[in-house]
Amino acid sequence: MSIKLPFLKFKDKQIPDKKRIEQQNIPEHVAIIMDGNGRWANKRGLPRVAGHKEGVGAVQKVVRAADKLHISALTLFAFSTENWQRSKTEVDFLMRMPKQFFHKYLPELMERNVRVETVGNFEQLPDHTKKAVWNAVEKTKDNDGLLLNFALNYGGRLDIMQAAKKMAEDIKKDELSIADVDESVFGSYLYTNGMSEPDLLIRTSGEKRISNFMLWQCAYSEFWFTEVFWPDFDEEVFMQAIQAYQQRKRRFGSV
Template sequence: MFKKLLGKKLNKNEIEYNSKSLLDAEVPSHIAIIMDGNGRWAKKRSMPRIAGHHEGMKTVRKITRYACDLGVEILTLYAFSTENWKRPKAEVEFLMGLPEQFLNSFLPELMERNIRVQMIGDFASLPGHTQRALQHAMNTTKHNTGLILNFAMNYGSRAEIVLAMQNIMQEVAAGRLAIEEVSEEHITSHLMTAHLPEPDLLIRTSGEVRLSNFMLWQLAYTEFLFTDTLWPDFDEQCLLEAVQQYQQRNRRYGGLKGEEQK
């Protein structure tokens, strides 16, 4: 798990200076984040869990801006899993209202920053007001060409893979595809992320070290970073340090690089 690399809290000018230095090395094109710790953040302050979710929404806004400034092309945020329906009804209802609250207030800035909103997950099973908020944001920003802000909403990776396999089996049954033609590329093309490159960097906040049914196929060669920082406390410096750590990695994809090949 990564800690504070720089050893102190940076001021705005120091963050801007270090941000510019990142451009001298490769910035991850696609960053995926499991946003965890909203409830614990609230509990530490003797506040209701929904207060943590509200604060976490502010962090989404802040990190989206900073990722855009860094030149990240895709930011995928695990907003609500298929398992999260098991939470208390009042909490689920609050979470289902956040997209409307967040997107309506943030939409003008998303347009100004040329950010495009997308979503992966079971859209049809979301409440109507949640669907309308997401659809409005996606329709309004669909021609934007900058950062893709991709929400994993009502998303579960196992269900995604099952659906992909069912669709492939239908192709085989219809005679449009032979079994021996099924390949990794073919499976990838049937996933909800078929239009996106796989994540370069996965970040999970709050000290938990697991994937929680998130992009199990897509993360095969992704670099992982786990931090004890709770999501509402995750700020520009945290993202800056995560990217710095990523830039120190040697991504081999199962092979060898540089001197190791000799």
């Protein structure tokens, strides 16, 4: 029988009895495609960057909720390899967001014992972006609570491709035998080496695709889609996703 968590408070409101969360069935790793910032802004007659700015608050709401549920890892798709195609104004704004986010929320992340990591082609990012992220990574490296993982300049195909290249190089240098290559070995070459695969993948804004995100890692993830735009995503919607996950039976190919 599943043990129920005590009431969890979100926005100073208690979750109704029927919405309690099963303690024994919490996803270890939740990944989120944070979509709909631009459409949120357009509906309000605002520039697209206003949606991105508003979305920063949603990030911290989800971090707080994940921390309260004792989720081990939370991966947020912050900037894809395809996002460089957007306007320079929007890209420049997105590249400044890590500095703004950590300036405001790093003290709380430290207080919550959150450890910050990042995956993706980090070297292509502007210096000021790398500096802000690495500062957060360095300051939180000894924390052992929630892993907050930002996917920056990340693409699933790029991840697989760079892993294949690195593995081929090691085989060429006789540091790896082809006979020893299996899924575990290949996974160790991915950006996410050392991380568990996502149990639950959430996408906001009503779109129902994964848009080149963690193609290898999400092979057996449960998907949950919501019409809610990312700036409006909060603890209550996050709880709905967790509850939906807990109602499913994961078979991993078995019957």
